[in-house]
Amino acid sequence: xxxxxxxxxxxxxxxxxxxxxxxxxxxxxxxxxxWYRQIHSQGPQYIIHGLKNNETNxxxxxxxxxxxKSSTLILPHATLRDTAVYYCIVSLRHLFYNTxxxxxxxxxxxxxxx
Amino acid sequence: KAGVTxxxxxxxxxxxxxxxxxxxxxxxxxxxxxxxxTPGQGLQFLFEYFSETQRNKGNFPGRFSGRQFSNxxxxxNVSTLELGDSALYLCASSLESPGExxxxxxxxxxxx
Numbered sequence: 001x002x003x004x005x006x007x008x009x010x011x012x013x014x015x016x017x018x019x020x021x022x023x024x025x026x027x028x029x030x031x032x033x034x035w036y037r038q039i040h041s042q043g044p045q046y047i048i049h050g051l052k053n054n055e056t057n058x059x060x061x062x063x064x065x066x067x068x069k070s071s072t073l074i075l076p077h078a079t080l081r082d083t084a085v086y087y088c089i090v091s092l093r094h095l096f097y098n099t100x101x102x103x104x105x106x107x108x109x110x111x112x113x114x
Numbered sequence: 115k116a117g118v119t120x121x122x123x124x125x126x127x128x129x130x131x132x133x134x135x136x137x138x139x140x141x142x143x144x145x146x147x148x149x150x151x152t153p154g155q156g157l158q159f160l161f162e163y164f165s166e167t168q169r170n171k172g173n174f175p176g177r178f179s180g181r182q183f184s185n186x187x188x189x190x191n192v193s194t195l196e197l198g199d200s201a202l203y204l205c206a207s208s209l210e211s212p213g214e215x216x217x218x219x220x221x222x223x224x225x226x
Contacts, residue, residue: 043204
């Protein structure tokens with residue numbers, strides 16, 4: 001089962017910031033938070049990941065609470081092309097010793113409107 | 115750098131047949147994972163291969179199998195197809211960890 005809880009849907013006006021929340025209250029100390037999105041009929045796209053510090057890249061920002069039990073993905077200026085299902089996942093990161101796998105939940109369907 | 119490629123993109127098979135899907139990972143990526151996506155069950159992990167070894171497996175029947183070649187290309191096979199196997203099959207490759215994966219466009223399989 002997925003270790004995360006996300007709202008099923010959200011709306012956001014174009015040009016505004018989209019803030020997508022995720023609860024992961026059972027996250028362990030060595031698990032990372034990953035975000036992916038899936039635009040209709042395409043393969044999921046990696047967005048960003050983090051462990052405990054806030055992270056930012058060209059696509060988004062990731063804010064992780066101090067207790068690591070929840071996080072928020074921020075799309076600073078949402079566009080119509082950001083309409084997609086956004087998945088929050090927790091996973092171990094080590095390549096060579098890892099037996100973990102990505103468990104996708106149901107995600108949040110973000111609708112950006114004009 | 116070329117992305118993950120999957121062939122074929124679309125496939126129609128009949129119940130009872132078998133099918134083989136192919137995935138070419140991003141150059142240099144050694145981990146390849148497979149997923150099944152259906153409207154009812156969402157994205158479900160099938161298995162992961164690393165250096166030609168299956169390292170992890172999801173909860174699917176033995177009719178679903180896979181393999182990875184020395185050049186990291188991977189195939190998955192589904193035998194004795196059932197109507198419920200109709201789905202989008204996605205392949206993903208990763209360099210540093212199974213968490214940071216890059217997905218292909220998928221193969222849409224329809225079983226009639």
